[in-house]
Amino acid sequence: MPHLPPNPETVIFDGSRLRIEDITALARKSAVAHLSRADDFQTRISRGADFLDRLLAEDGVVYGVTTGYGDSCTVTIPPALVAELPHHLYTYHGCGAGRMLTAEETRAVLATRLASLAQGVSGVSVGLLQQIERLLQHDILPLIPAEGSVGASGDLTPLSYLAAVLCGEREVMYQGQRRDAGEVFAELGITPLQLRPKEGLAIMNGTAVMTALACLAWERADYLCRLATRLTALNVFASAGNAHHFDETLFAVKPHVGQQRIARRIRHDLASDRPSRNEQRLQDRYSLRCAPHVIGVLEDALPFFRTQIENELNSANDNPIIDPDSERVLHGGHFYGGHIAFAMDGLKNAVANVADLLDRQLALLVDARFNHGLPSNLSGASGPRAAINHGLKALQISVSAWTAEALKQTMPASVFSRSTECHNQDKVSMGTIAARDCLRVLELSEQVLAAMLIAARQAITLRHHIDGRPLPEPLAAMQADLEDRIALVQEDRALDQDLQALLVAIRTQAWGLYED
Incomplete structure (x- = not known):
């Protein structure tokens, strides 16, 4: 065994x-x-x-x-x-x-x-x-x-x-x-x-292969949604952003439940339930201010996709169906994987949009014109050596590449039905291709998240060096964990091993994220 x-x-x-x-x-x-x-x-x-x-x-x-x-x-x-x-x-x-x-x-x-x-x-x-x-x-x-x-x-x-x-x-x-x-x-x-x-x-x-892959994809997407939310909170803090973009009253007037949940999680992470003293900028850029609206689409879609996947999982989906009670042989088409195809096409779209959101957040963090006082490329080098160190410049390029590939993969597979098998199978679902595409989008998006964990760890430390403002819990616990996993990038170094270790942590759901 x-x-x-x-x-x-x-x-x-x-x-x-x-x-x-x-x-x-x-x-x-x-x-x-x-x-x-x-x-x-x-x-x-x-x-x-x-x-x-x-x-x-x-x-x-x-x-x-x-x-x-x-x-x-x-x-x-x-x-x-x-x-x-x-x-x-x-x-x-x-x-x-x-x-x-x-x-x-x-x-x-x-x-x-x-x-x-x-x-x-x-x-x-x-x-x-x-x-x-x-x-x-x-x-x-x-x-x-x-x-x-x-x-x-x-x-x-x-x-x-x-x-x-x-x-x-x-x-x-x-x-x-x-x-x-x-x-x-x-x-x-x-x-x-x-x-x-x-x-x-x-x-x-x-439909066993497409449904099996869909189960795995759904679980990974659910965790990606939670981790992207925590990363957004870290990035808002690192950017000295306006935590009150996630105000409860503000989100009460747009009743998408998942979107409201994402805003609540970020609000809790940033301890921003207190009224604003107007010390922050009036409005941050969309990738921070509208993060609940982007991640919230995935959060709202997950329960719907769960229903479609679990209904398929618990179905008899071969042909013919044998009814032992009435002793009938029923010829039909339950092998058709349209619900899985639609779920996977939709899920990969929502996931890729979250990857794109984080890619935009990173672009702000590494750019000294937009990161509100952080060093260019989040470099941890100082003094004369700052001239030869490039921080996370290449990491941001890789994130852009992974994001672009993820977005490219979002073309829906289900619309590419082909007539096959002497036109007997003349309308087919392409559900297994959609599920494989979705897993590839998740793989690329998880690489984006791994890179963002490095960036968040770096940016939070550098922000602390600037203003000494303490992190609210649970961001402090997350940052402490990241500091144990990732050394501060002061002198340029290859980051591929850090990325691979973080990918393992993401795929084994190393961080407990939100109970609601």
């Missing part, structure tokens, strides 16, 4: 509703997966598979079971070959390309597919669900290429790599090594699956 924390939580798969946090906990290995052993759950799963068996014995026609796939649905499969069909499905879909999904992403995919099949309307066996559970529990991770899905008929090509591994084929990552799946199964005493008639289709014909 993989190394786990001393008391990991358990995520139970029994068809009941799961949250984004359940999937991300499994992805990080801070939780373990447990398939329900309850009689009523296992009976419900078995009833669907048993019904399909009876239907086949009675010469019933079921798409993807007794017919070919997609546009080939008019092709009748000879009874003697029905058992081979699901294995052909994952075989010919083995044409993925691009990078492999990371370990976290792959665990999320396994958990997301298990959640869908556990709804009990996919006509699969309990044994199939148990096999996915084994992959999660033993941390046997199929090597899944990231590219090759149009997001309807679901994530066919990437999920074919899961289907193949369940049958002991293709490659996995196991204990840090790239291995043949069959060899790993043999070592652990795991019997490869022989897929039942609909099980290949049930594994592959769904």
Whole structure:
């Protein structure tokens, strides 16, 4: 078994509703997966598979079971070959390309597919669900290429790599090594699956990859939103800005709840609840004054996107749906990932706007014309050596590059539907591309935040040298933590190692930020 924390939580798969946090906990290995052993759950799963068996014995026609796939649905499969069909499905879909999904992403995919099949309307066996559970529990991770899905008929090509591994084929990552799946199964005493008639289709014909990536993206975006808020408060203080731009009465007249929450957080960070004595400038530039309006869009959008992602997570999204209660086979299109596509296109837009906001804040901080007394480029050098030191000049250039690339990635993927597969899949979601784009925007935006943490640490220290004004809590605690992590930049030095360490801290959510 993989190394786990001393008391990991358990995520139970029994068809009941799961949250984004359940999937991300499994992805990080801070939780373990447990398939329900309850009689009523296992009976419900078995009833669907048993019904399909009876239907086949009675010469019933079921798409993807007794017919070919997609546009080939008019092709009748000879009874003697029905058992081979699901294995052909994952075989010919083995044409993925691009990078492999990371370990976290792959665990999320396994958990997301298990959640869908556990709804009990996919006509699969309990044994199939148990096999996915084994992959999660033993941390046997199929090597899944990231590219090759149009997001309807679901994530066919990437999920074919899961289907193949369940049958002991293709490659996995196991204990840090790239291995043949069959060899790993043999070592652990795991019997490869022989897929039942609909099980290949049930594994592959769904939205598990895009939804898994969306869960990870949502969690990262939520933390980015909080950290960007704290950074804004630090930058307002470092700039000797007007803390009363975040006044409660001011924001009461524009009732966007998330925007109001961001303003409240900044107001609390700056201890600016007291009436102004008009010692500050009348108005700061937009990147400070309008920060709640920019970050607030993301804050207000996150609950909506959570609903769309979690609804998809808790859906049966393959085709056909098998209703074991009325014994009906329902042919539809639940594999279509439009909600995830829209959520990811929207989320990457809101995140990139926050990165752009912070990029503008940094541009003000490093420019002696606009930073109200701080040294040019936030250089910590003094005396004759100031002439040869350049502070954060290059860091600001890199932030501008990362921001520009993030903004470039915000073109919506969902509007690029392509007619595929002999015009059977003639309107597709592109949800998986949207999710991958969103993760890339988050990666770039987190790099911007890492740079801003260096800048904030530098600017706050330099501001203190100028006026000695104490930082309010919790900014003081944040600054103390940053000083422990990052040495003051006095003599020029490479900052790449600082950036990488800060990226790890961001992605492991090292700072507790706001309770509301």
